[in-house]
Amino acid sequence: xxxxDPRPRVAALALAVGIVLADSSIVVxxxxxxxxxxxxxxxxxxxxLVSFNLVMALAAVPAALVARRFxxxxxxxxxxxxxxxxxxxxxxxxxxxxxxxxxxVQALGGAAAVTAxxxxxxxxxxxxxxATAIWAGAGATGAALGPAVGxxxxxxxxxxxxxxxxxxxxLAAAVPILAVAKHEAATGIVAAELRRPGRPHLAxxxxxxxxxxxxxxxxxxxxxxxxxxxxxxxxxxxxVVTAMPLFAVLGSRFSGLVPDARARAAAxxxxxxxxxxxxxxxxxxxxxxxxxxxALVGVGLSxxxxxxxxxxxxxxxxxxxxxxxxxxxxHAGVVIGLLALTPIFTADIATQREQxxxxxxxxxxxxxxxxxxxxELAQRIEERLEGEKxxxxxxxxxxxxxxxxxSERAQVVVLRDELExxxxxxxxxxFSPSFLLAALMGLLALIPIGLAxxxxx
Amino acid sequence: xxAERRGPLLIVGALVASLVLVGAYLAAxxxxxxxxxxxxxxxxxxxxxPGSLSEIAQQFSLSALDGAACELGVTREALxxxxxxxxxxxxxxxxxxxxxxxLAEAIRAGLVRAVDDAEEAGALPPIVxxxxxxxxxxxxxxxxxELVRDxxxxxxxxxxxxxxxxxxxxxxxxxxxxxxxx
Numbered sequence: 001x002x003x004x005d006p007r008p009r010v011a012a013l014a015l016a017v018g019i020v021l022a023d024s025s026i027v028v029x030x031x032x033x034x035x036x037x038x039x040x041x042x043x044x045x046x047x048x049l050v051s052f053n054l055v056m057a058l059a060a061v062p063a064a065l066v067a068r069r070f071x072x073x074x075x076x077x078x079x080x081x082x083x084x085x086x087x088x089x090x091x092x093x094x095x096x097x098x099x100x101x102x103x104x105v106q107a108l109g110g111a112a113a114v115t116a117x118x119x120x121x122x123x124x125x126x127x128x129x130x131a132t133a134i135w136a137g138a139g140a141t142g143a144a145l146g147p148a149v150g151x152x153x154x155x156x157x158x159x160x161x162x163x164x165x166x167x168x169x170x171l172a173a174a175v176p177i178l179a180v181a182k183h184e185a186a187t188g189i190v191a192a193e194l195r196r197p198g199r200p201h202l203a204x205x206x207x208x209x210x211x212x213x214x215x216x217x218x219x220x221x222x223x224x225x226x227x228x229x230x231x232x233x234x235x236x237x238x239x240v241v242t243a244m245p246l247f248a249v250l251g252s253r254f255s256g257l258v259p260d261a262r263a264r265a266a267a268x269x270x271x272x273x274x275x276x277x278x279x280x281x282x283x284x285x286x287x288x289x290x291x292x293x294x295a296l297v298g299v300g301l302s303x304x305x306x307x308x309x310x311x312x313x314x315x316x317x318x319x320x321x322x323x324x325x326x327x328x329x330x331h332a333g334v335v336i337g338l339l340a341l342t343p344i345f346t347a348d349i350a351t352q353r354e355q356x357x358x359x360x361x362x363x364x365x366x367x368x369x370x371x372x373x374x375x376e377l378a379q380r381i382e383e384r385l386e387g388e389k390x391x392x393x394x395x396x397x398x399x400x401x402x403x404x405x406x407s408e409r410a411q412v413v414v415l416r417d418e419l420e421x422x423x424x425x426x427x428x429x430x431f432s433p434s435f436l437l438a439a440l441m442g443l444l445a446l447i448p449i450g451l452a453x454x455x456x457x
Numbered sequence: 458x459x460a461e462r463r464g465p466l467l468i469v470g471a472l473v474a475s476l477v478l479v480g481a482y483l484a485a486x487x488x489x490x491x492x493x494x495x496x497x498x499x500x501x502x503x504x505x506x507p508g509s510l511s512e513i514a515q516q517f518s519l520s521a522l523d524g525a526a527c528e529l530g531v532t533r534e535a536l537x538x539x540x541x542x543x544x545x546x547x548x549x550x551x552x553x554x555x556x557x558x559x560l561a562e563a564i565r566a567g568l569v570r571a572v573d574d575a576e577e578a579g580a581l582p583p584i585v586x587x588x589x590x591x592x593x594x595x596x597x598x599x600x601x602x603e604l605v606r607d608x609x610x611x612x613x614x615x616x617x618x619x620x621x622x623x624x625x626x627x628x629x630x631x632x633x634x635x636x637x638x639x
Contacts, residue, residue, distance in 0.1 A: 254467065263464025267471035274475020281479060281487030292478055300471070352492065359493040361534035365519060370511065379541035426492040 006124045012176040013117040013124065014134055016080055018142030019169055020110035024053050024334055025143050025216070028223045029151035029234045029241075030159035037159065038096045042349075046342045049220070050335055051100045055107035057331035063108075064115035064324030072119035072320065073180030079112025080174035087170065090163035111327065113170075114139070118323035120180060128319065135323065136309040137252070140302055144245035147219050151238020200325035203452035204312035207265065208329040210445035211304050213337030214272050217438035218297045219244070220338065221345065221431055222279060222290065228349070229427030230285055240287050240294075247298025254303060261307040261314075265449045268304025271296045273442035280435035285424035304445070305330075311452060337441065345434040349427070356426025357381075360395070360419035369411045373403065377415070395419055498526035498533045504578040513580045517608040520574040525567030525605070529555055540602050561598035568593035568604060 027034070027048055035045040067075035086106035093099035121131035153162045219241065226237035251268075258264050275296030282289050309326050316322045364377055380398040399416040402409045496502065502523055504516050519533070522540075526533040531553055539549030550556060555563075572590045575581035581589070593604065 258463045258467050260461075260464035263467055267467040270468065270471040270475055274471070274478055277475070278478040278482055281482040283482055283485035283487040283490055285490075289482075296474060296478060303467075355494070356492040358495040358532055358534045361538060362493065362495055365522070365534065365537055368515075378538050379545070382538045382541050382545045422492045425490055429491045 006126075009124050009176045009180070010121070010134065012173045013076070013121055014138040016076065016113045016170065016173040016177070017117050017135055017138040018145075019166060019173065020083060020114045020142070021139040022142035022146035022149065023106065023110060023166065024049070024056065024331065025146035025219050026150040026162050027052075028147045028220050029227070029238055030154045030162055032224070032227045033154055033159035033234065034096075034099070038094075038099070040096045042346050043342055044096055046338055047100050048096075048103060050338050052103045052107045052110075053216075053331040053334040053338070055104045056111050057328045057335060059108050059111035060115055060327035060331070061321065061324040063111040064119070064318075064320040066112065067116035067119050067320050068318060071181065071184035072116040073177055073182075073184045075112050076116035076120060077174050077177045077181045079109045079114075079116060080170045080177070082106075082109030083113055084167045084170040084174075085109075087163045087166040091160045091167075093160070111324075114327055115320045115324040119318065119320035120177070122319060132310055132313050132319070133306070136306045139309070140248065140252075140305045141245065143215075143305075144248045144298070144301065147223055148238045148242040148245065151223075151234045151241070155233055155235030155238065198316055198322075200322060201312040201314075201316065201452070203448040204265075204308045205325050205329040207269070207445045207448040207452070208305070208308045208312065208326055209333035209336065210441050210448070211269055211272060211301075211308065212330040212333030213340070214276060214438045214442035214445070215297065215301050215305075216334040217337045217341050217434065217441070218272070218276055218279070221341065221434050221438065222294070224345070225279075225427065225431045226290075229431065230424060240290060243291055243294040244298040244301070247295045248302040251299030251302035252306070254299070255306055261311045262449060262452055264303045264307035265311065265452075266446055268300040268302070268307060269442050269445045269449060271300025272304060273300075273439045275300060276435050276439035276442060280432045280439065282428050285428050300442075308449075337438065341434045341437060344437065345431055348433055349430040352426040352430035356423045359422040359426070363418045363422065364415055367411065367415055369408060369415065373408065373412070377412075381419075395423065495532045495534050498523040498531075501574075504574060504580065513575065514608040516578075516580070517571045517575055518605050520571035521564070521567040521605045521608070523567065524570030525560075525563040527570075528563035528566045529553070529559070540605060557598060561601060564598065564601040564605060565594055565596060568596070568601060571608070 031045050031048065034040075034048060035042065038045070063075070063079070083106055086102045086109055089102035090099055090106060093102055118131070118135050121135055122128045125131050125134065150162045153165060222241055223237055226232045226240055227234060232240070255264060258267075275293040275298075278293030278296065279290065282293075312326045312329075313319060313322050361378065361381070364374055364381075367374070369377075377398065381395055384395055384398050396416060399412055402412055502519065504520075505512065522533045522537055526536045529536065535549070535553075539545050546560075550560065569590055572581060572586050572593060576583060576586040593601070596604065
């Protein structure tokens with residue numbers, strides 16, 4: 001590797017952007033575990049996500065200004081160090097408040113690293129357009145892969161391991177950037193670089209916020225549906241939601257074929273909305289049926305995020321500031337999406353849980369099993385409900401051990417399946433209004449996209 | 458194809474894909490994939506054609522639950538789970554603000570409705586139904602709950618429960634046994 005070889009630095013910068021933007025979604029699959037471990041509420045645990053995205057939204061533009069004043073190399077290196085340190089604090093946190101505070105600090109470091117990376121990339125790759133594409137691509141990949149990686153880590157290690165794993169990765173990304181920081185320290189910041197930034201691209205940034213709200217909702221709600229609703233393990237849910245980034249990779253191939261960024265953005269927003277509407281109308285609680293909607297959301301997100309980011313940055317200088325605006329818009333959108341949808345689905349899931357349990361109990365009462373067995377089953381179900389307060393319960397074990405009598409056993413198995421079916425129906429239906437609202441957010445993004453001037457890239 | 462035309466084509470493709478997905482899921486019943494609604498306990502529930510004592514006992518219990526749930530303004534299902542154990546009963550009382558006395562009154566009213574329903578369905582002869590009705594109106598809570606849980610003792614041998622008064626029912630018992638014979 002020669003000293004002039006830019007690849008390690010490009011890889012480090014892409015890794016930095018990817019890991020920071022993955023962080024807005026990586027905890028999604030760990031939330032149910034954090035929710036139980038820290039003994040909090042769904043609304044409380046949502047703030048583990050909201051706090052990070054809120055601080056990212058607020059700090060992105062100021063961080064870009066800092067990067068321009070004090071040097072992007074130094075800002076990126078310090079940002080990654082802060083991100084790593086706060087990640088360690090998140091991993092060791094024993095209380096929700098500590099975790100949320102550490103997440104805020106982590107977002108400050110992340111905002112500095114991501115915006116500074118955009119300032120460093122054009123000089124490193126030699127082309128502003130290529131730099132934008134790498135930066136936007138790394139961000140979209142990180143955001144899409146986040147939940148899957150988080151789910152695997154949660155299942156194999158623990159929920160909080162996802163924060164600890166970020167420590168060595170972000171420090172490793174910081175190492176190649178240190179050389180730039182040293183160079184800046186030696187030469188100082190060039191005064192010409194401190195020119196006044198132009199106005200941000202309003203339509204592209206508003207559309208980014210709206211579509212990010214829809215995408216965040218898609219990831220967050222789907223994960224919660226799989227784990228809390230359909231009672232899947234985190235690793236199982238991680239495997240299922242991996243479909244979304246896989247389809248995103250497929251969608252990124254269309255980007256090169258269609259130069260009209262506005263058309264790509266519109267098509268992407270329509271696909272995201274269509275996929276979310278599909279998730280709202282699932283005809284059965286089956287993993288396979290989540291794949292077509294995930295395909296639409298995945299292809300859609302890769303089209304719309306890259307097209308809007310490129311539009312927002314096209315012909316605008318300085319890149320770091322305008323990149324900061326896109327980061328602020330995306331994360332503000334995530335915050336809006338989570339805050340708007342959490343109360344809706346929290347209330348819906350409680351109602352549907354009750355309704356599903358009522359329907360399941362009705363199935364038992366109206367069945368032909370002997371009365372005393374009915375009562376025993378009712379008692380066991382009541383005990384499980386008590387043990388899993390506020391959640392959709394796993395009622396299968398309430399039917400164990402199965403009766404020895406063959407005909408009774410067959411009846412009980414049918415009952416168990418019918419009861420599980422009612423719970424699946426309740427959980428799936430509980431998420432429908434939230435998915436529909438998220439789809440509407442995606443569709444509304446078409447308004448600013450339509451108002452934006454056409455940009456061919 | 459020219460690069461100029463690819464943009465509109467991509468938008469049309471996205472629209473078609475989205476509409477096909479939504480249409481297919483709607484056609485497959487996506488809008489009606491909801492849990493079954495619990496029936497209003499105050500509405501009469503039809504008795505299945507009873508073929509054995511245990512079936513009559515089952516339907517008697519369900520009628521009693523319906524009647525009691527209707528009195529309390531809760532669902533039959535919630536009440537059934539509440540009667541599963543003393544702890545469940547306590548949680549139920551706390552949740553709905555229903556004390557033991559109110560619960561006992563409701564269950565007795567439910568038992569009366571069950572006797573009415575059984576009589577109407579021809580599962581209990583009027584000569585038996587009258588004294589049984591009088592008996593369940595005064596029954597203590599624990600015994601009332603036991604009857605809701607399993608009414609086969611009452612329906613199979615009313616004299617054992619009704620004590621001395623039950624001796625008057627000997628002829629009725631014969632009628633009942635005759636009715637239950639296949």
